[in-house]
Amino acid sequence: MKVERKKLSLLQQTYLPQIAAGMITTLGNTLPRERVTSQYPEAPTPIPPGYRGVPALVRDETGRIKCVACQLCEFVCPPEAIKIVAAEFPGSNVEKYPARFDLNMLRCIYCGMCEEACPEEAIFLSDVATFVVGSRDEAVLPKEKLLELGGVRPMPIRKWASK
Numbered sequence: 001m002k003v004e005r006k007k008l009s010l011l012q013q014t015y016l017p018q019i020a021a022g023m024i025t026t027l028g029n030t031l032p033r034e035r036v037t038s039q040y041p042e043a044p045t046p047i048p049p050g051y052r053g054v055p056a057l058v059r060d061e062t063g064r065i066k067c068v069a070c071q072l073c074e075f076v077c078p079p080e081a082i083k084i085v086a087a088e089f090p091g092s093n094v095e096k097y098p099a100r101f102d103l104n105m106l107r108c109i110y111c112g113m114c115e116e117a118c119p120e121e122a123i124f125l126s127d128v129a130t131f132v133v134g135s136r137d138e139a140v141l142p143k144e145k146l147l148e149l150g151g152v153r154p155m156p157i158r159k160w161a162s163k
Ligand code: SF4
Pocket: 055, 073, 076, 077, 078, 079, 080, 081, 082, 103, 107, 108, 109, 110, 111, 112, 113, 114, 115, 125
């Protein structure tokens, strides 16, 4: 398909209207007006509802980890950030639990697919927006750290995940 180029008028060919429009925008931004400066990190930036932060695992009311190691999240995770080692839950009618649940935050793209796929509502993207580590190894969050994140943060269950 051939797209015809729009013919420019003589004035447009001088680029003066475009330059004038740019100058007006620049001038508008240099005039005194109310500025909003974020004082982060001293004053935390408000996190909007539905923010997708660091994934976290949650426990149920009895303190048991909700994850049943079905490995659906591991399967759907696009960058393969999740690694699960399943084990049998001794003396319980729950078949499996994750003996290991590692989440590589260097790979995670905060897409939320794990949360969407989880049949147990065991993993959620928390509102933790800052994530700082000292080494690549520290960026791989173990189950205990993920549970800590899930345990101390309110996990709003999204409408599409609460069915
Ligand atoms: S948010 Fe996306 S990339 Fe991160 S662990 Fe979940 S599925 Fe994987």
